[in-house]
Amino acid sequence: MQIDREAPVGVFDSGVGGLTVAREIMRNLPAEKIVYFGDTARVPYGNKSKETIIRYSRQIVHFLKEQRVKAIVVACNTASAFALDTIEKELDIPIVGVIEAGARVAAQETRNKRIGVIGTEGTIGSGIHREYLKQQDPEITVFGKACPLLVSLVEEGWLKDPVTDEVLRRYLAELQEQQIDTLILGCTHYPLLRSAIRRILGDEVRLVNPAYETALELRKVLEENGLLDLGSENEEFPYRFYVSDLAEKFQHFANSILPYDVKMTKKIDIEKY
Numbered sequence: 001m002q003i004d005r006e007a008p009v010g011v012f013d014s015g016v017g018g019l020t021v022a023r024e025i026m027r028n029l030p031a032e033k034i035v036y037f038g039d040t041a042r043v044p045y046g047n048k049s050k051e052t053i054i055r056y057s058r059q060i061v062h063f064l065k066e067q068r069v070k071a072i073v074v075a076c077n078t079a080s081a082f083a084l085d086t087i088e089k090e091l092d093i094p095i096v097g098v099i100e101a102g103a104r105v106a107a108q109e110t111r112n113k114r115i116g117v118i119g120t121e122g123t124i125g126s127g128i129h130r131e132y133l134k135q136q137d138p139e140i141t142v143f144g145k146a147c148p149l150l151v152s153l154v155e156e157g158w159l160k161d162p163v164t165d166e167v168l169r170r171y172l173a174e175l176q177e178q179q180i181d182t183l184i185l186g187c188t189h190y191p192l193l194r195s196a197i198r199r200i201l202g203d204e205v206r207l208v209n210p211a212y213e214t215a216l217e218l219r220k221v222l223e224e225n226g227l228l229d230l231g232s233e234n235e236e237f238p239y240r241f242y243v244s245d246l247a248e249k250f251q252h253f254a255n256s257i258l259p260y261d262v263k264m265t266k267k268i269d270i271e272k273y
């Protein structure tokens with residue numbers, strides 16, 4: 001199949017969280033165009049079964065392929081944990097998830113080989129970080145902690161709030177007791193809580209932001225496949241946003257975190273795919 005290096009990259013998530021990944025792609029690969037899909041009608045993914053997440057991800061990939069994307073980024077940790085393996089086998093374009101690159105960097109960063117991972121119930125229950133980290137270094141011990149309340153707190157905009165700090169303190173206490181020296185922010189929303197987490201854990205614990213690492217991984221994959229955009233014509237709308245429900249709420253959140261003014265978000269019927 002002939003793929004065009006000027007085609008957009010497809011990025012998807014269960015909702016708004018994957019915008020933290022889109023943001024890193026915009027910052028680090030400014031020539032790339034993006035088609036973003038947020039599954040706002042079916043969010044959250046974090047408490048759903050593997051079968052359901054595979055079905056949802058297949059539908060979204062089908063939609064993104066229809067948009068003629070040249071590569072796909074699964075910007076959702078839960079979808080990366082549950083569906084990436086399956087979808088990769090079915091696709092004829094490169095696909096990148098958010099888990100592997102973060103795990104690789106965490107394995108390089110840790111000194112005491114004690115790594116914490118926070119994420120949704122699905123991501124932590126899947127044990128996928130442990131798998132990747134053990135592949136990197138079998139001596140690493142991994143401590144996972146599901147933090148389901150954090151997604152709502154971020155979407156509420158409570159990034160600097162005593163309630164969020166208290167919730168974080170309770171979730172992170174177990175990991176502090178285990179003396180981790182590296183923490184993977186294994187959910188799309190958590191990079192937005194970076195400062196709060198840093199305040200609680202102090203400077204001693206390295207925080208790994210998979211959104212950033214994924215943007216770097218995407219660059220590598222595009223380069224390897226001869227698909228890196230070398231600076232095509234400036235387009236009026238280099239970033240296109242699609243959702244499955246309530247475009248206004250999505251747009252409001254997008255404009256609060258992106259270095260780009262999102263003027264239009266289109267709602268599509270994802271169940272048709």
Ligand code: DGL
Binds near residue numbers: 043044045075078079
């Ligand atoms: N995007 C999801 C993730 O990174 C978090 C939100 C959800 O549960 O859908 O796992």
